[in-house]
Each structure stands twice: as structure tokens, then as C-alpha cells.
Amino acid sequence: MKKQPDREEGEKYMPKSIYETIYRDLKQKIENDVFAYQELLPSENTLIQTYNCSRNTLRRAVSRLVTDGYVQTMQGKGVRNIYQPIAQTAFTIGEIETFRESAARNGHHAITKVLLFTEFSINEKQALYTGFPAGSDIYYIQRLHYLDAMPLILNHNYFLKEAVPGLTKEIAQNSIYEYLEQTLHMTIVNSKRVMTVEKMTEIDEKYLMKDVQDYNCMAVISSQTYNSDGICFEYTQSRHRPDYFRFYDNAVRKSV
């Protein structure tokens, strides 16, 4: 695995680094049962020969599998496969990906409906929970996300206007992130999220919970997203229909 080919214009995605190529290959092998659950993967030395790479590069790939909860390393013993496929209800969160991407990945059909598209300036109260300084000009968008014709998520988006110029209702109806990345060439870096359970609002009731009996709460994910300039350009509150909400996570024990 000596060199990676350059990526061409419009070409399908290809990992730009060796360790990521190896990571994806191992991950795919684990998902497809090439390595059995609870069995040891081939040793570092073996995999180094398989991929013809250096030890550091291989270890870098494996360490990502560890944080994904796919494998577990044991000093002196080896690397054990602890991956088990999960029964998916509607879709899986866990990375930064769009509703569309997430739906497609799980074989569903996604539609987005824009309920409200407007602009205003952040006041003192909003500054507290959005993290934007008071007085900032923002786009405020309410969007309803359908999965297979069923409304599942109500999003309240706040986009910093100076960081995301030219946003329109049409873009919001398709994919805002596609616009950010493809047109504005923005690079999304990370997203700080807080998950809570909140009581249903009238808007929730009207758009999401008509058919849902008994529940009076929503699963809420509030997030602040940063781009590669270190600017927090988005605050979003995602209100999920509770009976279809699942959030997956893997926690690795740090040395105590």
C-alpha cells in the first residue's frame, strides 16, 4: 500500500490516506463476518504484511475501530472482534451526517418540508442558549423531516448569516449541508451536542405527534456546529418523535 491515487473531479469518494483505507477495509470485513464475533483479528505483524504498510499506520486504523466499539485490544493477546449488528428502528445517529444521508444509509426515503424561513437578530435571551453573541444576524428555519412519509423530526435551525450567506428556502428544502460544502466550500469540523427530554410543545403536537398516543415528551438534541475557521455557524434544536428515537454511543474507559 504505497501510494494513494489523486482524487479526480466528480469522482466517487476515495479515502485520501492509507490508514483510512485500511480502517474502512477492516471495518467492512468485520461487518461482513470475515472475522467472527469474539475471535481475534490477525496480529499486527500479519496485517502489516497484508496491507504492506508500517506498524504505526496499521495501529492508527485499528485505534479508530476501538473508538467505534468494533474491536477491543488486549496487550499480549491480540485484537478481539466485539462487533454485533444492531437492530435498527428508524435510523442511527452518532456521526455528523444529514438526515438524507442517514436515511439513505438505512435504506429509507427522506423528505424535508420547510415550515418557516425567516431572518432576525439574536436577542439577549436567545444568545444564552444558542451561543451566538446578541445582535448577530441569523437565518431561522423550521423544517419537518419525513421518513417514508412519516414525520419524525422537527428541526429549529439557526445559521449565522455572515458565515452562511445566500441561504434560501429552496436550499433549505433540499440539503443545507450540501450547499455549505459544495457551493460555499465550507468544511464542517465538529459538533457539540446535548441530549435532553423535553415536554411536547404545540408545534410538536401539530406536526409530529398527531398519531402518537400517550407520549407527552420529545427527545431533543441541541447542537453547536463549528466549521474549519473555528466559527460556530449553526445552532440547531432537533426535536424527535420519542418512539422512533435511538442514539447509539460507545464509551471507551480511559485509564482510571
Next chain:
Amino acid sequence: MKKQPDREEGEKYMPKSIYETIYRDLKQKIENDVFAYQELLPSENTLIQTYNCSRNTLRRAVSRLVTDGYVQTMQGKGVRNIYQPIAQTAFTIGEIETFRESAARNGHHAITKVLLFTEFSINEKQALYTGFPAGSDIYYIQRLHYLDAMPLILNHNYFLKEAVPGLTKEIAQNSIYEYLEQTLHMTIVNSKRVMTVEKMTEIDEKYLMKDVQDYNCMAVISSQTYNSDGICFEYTQSRHRPDYFRFYDNAVRKSV
């Protein structure tokens, strides 16, 4: 930063690796505003001289800060501090830590009450959601966790008996994890978790939700925990009082 001293018996914790020492030092400096929000940290070369370590070791420390959402690296520019302190409601999840540890870290007083301590064998139905093979002998424990005299969490613990021998009601009342680590010398490695919102049960109502108005849901975290032998020795369902539940997370955008 040439060598780390050996850890002595009963000594207070000291990181056993150089990169972790650096990670902790930088983290603490960020939390204490030694580096201002949105400012660049000193460059790699500067920090290498500061800590007298190699570039790889320093970069390893910084990469943990990235996954923690503390900093953001920008090729050609530098490393930007994006840490902002969070207003904590009751406590923070995000790592594998005990209720006691979590409470203490946030300056609260924790009490645990054992509601039920029993043993049985897993049946077919339970095998589905616990992940234990049918027929496994397990301890089943119901525990109520109080924070500052307020009941917040109701835990349903399933411990694999052969992996966790000698568990008693007394241990459950104190700290099971302390028993696992100190007495059984077990090493906890990782924990796969799923977060959902579920309707309140009679038990929830009886123990947790007497004073809580209007909510009819619980925040539920179901987790499977693995030890260093690769054995899933624990399945736990944690049912949280919704108005005090917060789950923090930082998602890093992987190359798209």
C-alpha cells in the same frame, strides 16, 4: 519529560504515560483559561520544547483534546481553543464512570438504595435485549440513585454471575464497580450504549416520579459493558428522571 515514575501501592493516581500527562496538563490549562477561547494554542514546536517530548507524543495528546471537543486543528494555521464551559444541571455523562464518581465530580452527594437483589437464569426473551445467551446465570439488581436526597435514576442491572462472582446486596449498596476493580481486579474496557425515550412504568412512578408533574416519559440508557477479557459481563438499563437528564457528546466530522 523523560520518564514517568512508577506508581506505588495506594498512591494517588498518576498518569502512566507521557502523552496522558501532557493531555491532562493542556486540558486543565484550557479549562482554567490559560488559553483564551478562540485563540490559538502554542505551535507544536513550541509545545514540544515546553514538554521536552517528541512530536508524535505531543500530537497524541492534542488529538485527544480534539475528540473531547476542546480544540480544533487547522492545517497550516494552528490549534484553536473552542472549549466553553457548560452549565451543568445535575451531572454529566460521557464517560464510563460510576454514579458516585459523577456526583462527586460535580460537587454533589450521592446515595444508592438497593430495591431488589436476586438471581435467575436468562430466558429467551431476556436474551434478546440483554445480549446474554439464554440460560446464563445472572444477578439482577434494582437500585435507586439519589442525588442530594432526590431520586434521579432507577437502574436495572444484570451481571453475568460467572464473570462477577460473590456479589452481595451490601456491595450493591456501595459501589459495584469498586468491587469489580479493587477486589476482583477486573478491567472495564468499553460500553456500548443506546439512548431512548420510554414511557413511564409503575416502578418509575412509584420511586422516581412522585413529585414530577406532567412528564410521562423517562430518558433510558441501555448499555452493554465489556471487560478486558472481551466478555460482556453487564447489561444495564438506566431510567433517568427526564427533567434532570443531560447527555453531552462531541461528534468529529470524519473525512466525507
Next chain:
DNA sequence: GTCAACGACTTGTTTAAACAAATTTTGAAA
């Protein structure tokens, strides 16, 4: 046969070096 020591093999940590890629600074030319 038992047990300890050794060696082989595993993953974990650290250093060093070279090159790539992105950005900023410098400085010379216009």
C-alpha cells in the same frame, strides 16, 4: 508430574526523520 525460567509472540509507548499540504510572512520587483 510440577513448577519455574526462558523465549517467542502479542500489543503499548516513545523517539526520530522525511515528506506533503496549507497558511502566513518576508522581501524583492514593479
Next chain:
DNA sequence: TTTCAAAATTTGTTTAAACAAGTCGTTGAC
């Protein structure tokens, strides 16, 4: 002064090497 190209500085990727530490099987002494 402005402009542009080169140089310096920054982080990103990869290789190589050495040693540490944990596990396991073998061997040999008893």
C-alpha cells in the same frame, strides 16, 4: 505603495526503530 513569488511556519501522513509490558507455550530442573 502594491503585487507577487519565494521562504518560513504550521499541521498531516508515513516509515523505521527501539524498548516496555503482558501472554502463552516450551523446556528443563527438580
